[in-house]
Amino acid sequence: MTTQTAAAADRAVEAQDIRVRRLPSFTLAIPAWAWLLGFFLAPVSLVLWYSFGRKPGLFGTHTNDELSFDRYREALEPAYLPTFINTLRIGVVGTVICLAIGLPFAYWLAVKVPPRWRGLLLGLVLVPYWTNFLVRTLGWEIILSPQGWVSTTLMDLGLRDSPLSVLYTRGAVQLGVVYNYLPLMILPIYVAFERIDPALREASRDLGASRWHTFTRISLPLAGPGVAAGLLLVFIPLMGDYVTATVLGGAKGNMAGQLVASEFQTAQNWALGSAMAVLLIIFIGVTVAFFAILWKSLSAVSRARRGVIVIDTRGGTP
């Protein structure tokens, strides 16, 4: 290579560096940005717009010739409101049950199980999580079915004199959602527990704290962000669930997701369906905000009572 070409290459490099530096810092994010604007924000805004319109006649789906809040009023009428309330109840109860099952389980996995087994067991938790959602739910349909093996066995053993009648009830939907979203509760809590330095627990015990106190004052507060993440990861998709309720709850439609779907697919009333979709988001947002404020004030109170704040400087911020 001659000096001349090397110098030319140098200049080329400099030129390119300058050119790249002149590009704004968000250049690489532009494709994703545009994609989400075009296929997420725009359509969702369109639904918001439709929700102020009305269904023009038997064959139209929507018109925005006169804008009003009437569709919201319609969606909150006695015909639909119980479904929203029911959805909220299934959502809150389901999230609490997931927490009750997932918290001890995640603690056991992250703290009690020897490290060499942890990877494998965690993989086992991921298997149902990655099994098709619909298929998992069908598994429950087999289990709960009146003609199924469980039902006939119970009858053969004389434990029941009529076939199992759990399927297509709210109980079945409740069981189904707890099952379907449980891994989403376990994973973030597991990660939070695993990140806590074991030395902190040892220090707490060396200082004479009981196991219960060590758990409630050291482990649990430090795992707080993981618990909060788990609650959100379970509650939000659960509220919008449509598949579990359709498979295990029958076609009666006892969750808001089914209401929205049927307005779009069957009734062809896009205006009302849109208003219901917006209401669903509002319900979720208000509930999350309510519990977030409750969480904040409760932890402030308990911190004030405890008087000590444990900060694990070695664990990263999750």
Add this chain to the structure above:
Amino acid sequence: MNHRRRPDLLDLALRVWGVLCFAFLFLPILFIVIYSFNVGRLMVAWDHFGLDSYRIAVQDQAIRSAIGVSVRAAIGASAVATVLGTLAGVALARRGGRWVPLFVGLLGLTLVTPEIVDAVSLLPWFVWLGADAHVSIFNHGLVRLIVGHSLFASSVVTFIVRARVAGLEESLEEAAADLYAVPWRRFVDITLPLMMPAVLAGALMAFTLSLDNTIISAFVQVSGSTPWPVYVLSALRSALRPQIAAVSTLMLLLTLVALGLVALVLRRSGESSTQIAEAIAGV
């Protein structure tokens, strides 16, 4: 120190709880696998053992076409999400600025919006684009599925890649720059290989998310391009045959292989089990 002796009972209780949880998590999957060997007219009513359902499933034209659509949509959605997410993740980790909170807010919004809302908003949007705006590509079933499946997945890939790139030392890239590597070569020779595990994990995750997607698919699909989950959903309204369990079992095996691959890739790049779980679960 009495807590040295007492814990055994508590530890035992936790272990029993752990085993019970695993039983709960695997119960329905076990039933699907068992009932895939059911020879009978209905899936839920056990008749006798046999491999008939697998034979019928493999020969069924509608099932084969549904799985073909699912796999093609998953490849497409995974490709789109991986490219968009990788670029965005690198931008977030390396070239932050005042745009970051706004962008992260948008990504967060895609993650917390219930899927049913995405689904009902995409349907009129595609109808409008295809019929009123005359962008006829959006009348194509596969295109609709790929677009619909790529939204959530793009955000997930972005976060996975951002986490990985943010954890990489910039010194290697700076060294390459000092040695006159142009930015493009710097990216291809240094940054890309280092962040490859995250990109692969993200791609496989986008693939699985797409295979799994039921709600968006049910709304945006056009007849002739019905993906597998929507086929199952519509079979619910008539009758569930054992073939559905058979195909589900085969798909489960496929998912397990994909998951194993991700874990292997991540393990070889020296991640801990927690990091692997985080990457795979996208949390």
